Amino acid sequence: MPDTNNDMPSEDAAPEEELAPYLIEAARSSRSKCRTCKRKIDKDLLRIGILLEGPYGTGYLWHHLTCAARRRFEDVEAAYEDVSWDEGLEVPQLAELKKLQEAAEKKKADKKEAPWAERAKSGRSKCKHCEEPIAKDSWRIILDREVEFFGQVRTAQVNIHPACVAAELASDDCATEIDGFADLLRDNSKVLSEDDVTEILELIGELY
Ligand SMILES: [Zn+2]
Numbered sequence: 560m561p562d563t564n565n566d567m568p569s570e571d572a573a574p575e576e577e578l579a580p581y582l583i584e585a586a587r588s589s590r591s592k593c594r595t596c597k598r599k600i601d602k603d604l605l606r607i608g609i610l611l612e613g614p615y616g617t618g619y620l621w622h623h624l625t626c627a628a629r630r631r632f633e634d635v636e637a638a639y640e641d642v643s644w645d646e647g648l649e650v651p652q653l654a655e656l657k658k659l660q661e662a663a664e665k666k667k668a669d670k671k672e673a674p675w676a677e678r679a680k681s682g683r684s685k686c687k688h689c690e691e692p693i694a695k696d697s698w699r700i701i702l703d704r705e706v707e708f709f710g711q712v713r714t715a716q717v718n719i720h721p722a723c724v725a726a727e728l729a730s731d732d733c734a735t736e737i738d739g740f741a742d743l744l745r746d747n748s749k750v751l752s753e754d755d756v757t758e759i760l761e762l763i764g765e766l767y
């Protein structure tokens with residue numbers, strides 16, 4: 560994937576055709592992929608193209624209009640300011656898209672912070688450390704792990720057996736600190752009783 564921050568074309572490499580910075584349209588086929596959710600954009604769904612001038616040419620990177628509203632509202636706002644769509648296309652009110660953004664931000668704010676502990680609601684989750692299933696109703700610990708995703712490192716929350724926590728915390732890609740672990744776990748697991756927390760910490764055992 561080209562690095563979009565570097566290697567911009569030199570100034571004399573003018574694009575053959577002047578493209579507007581944004582384009583909102585109904586997808587002309589089902590072949591484009593949304594750069595936000597990574598899923599395909601079905602034909603006729605509204606999509607927003609954000610112009611990218613890269614080393615391999617100039618073109619639009621597509622997003623579902625709704626995905627862009629949730630994750631990069633400034634672009635959607637700018638596209639609306641420029642009226643970046645053909646006359647006759649029915650687009651939602653900007654205020655409606657703003658609501659999507661607000662809901663997405665609220666969801667993000669409500670997201671729990673690792674580490675925390677909870678009982679597995681089903682037997683379907685697997686421990687990301689040993690790859691073995693986590694039994695229904697048994698404790699699982701949620702930790703942060705660094706994962707590479709399309710060339711970018713980001714943090715993902717992973718389920719870990721209490722008995723696997725010490726080894727996971729010691730691994731290179733673990734993004735949860737060992738220092739202060741027990742206190743953080745207690746703070747982030749407020750719905751649990753002190754007895755539960757004590758039991759969980761015993762299951763986890765020595766960290767060093
Ligand atoms: Zn999408």
Ligand SMILES: [Zn+2]
Nearest residue numbers: 686689720723
């Ligand atoms: Zn495990």
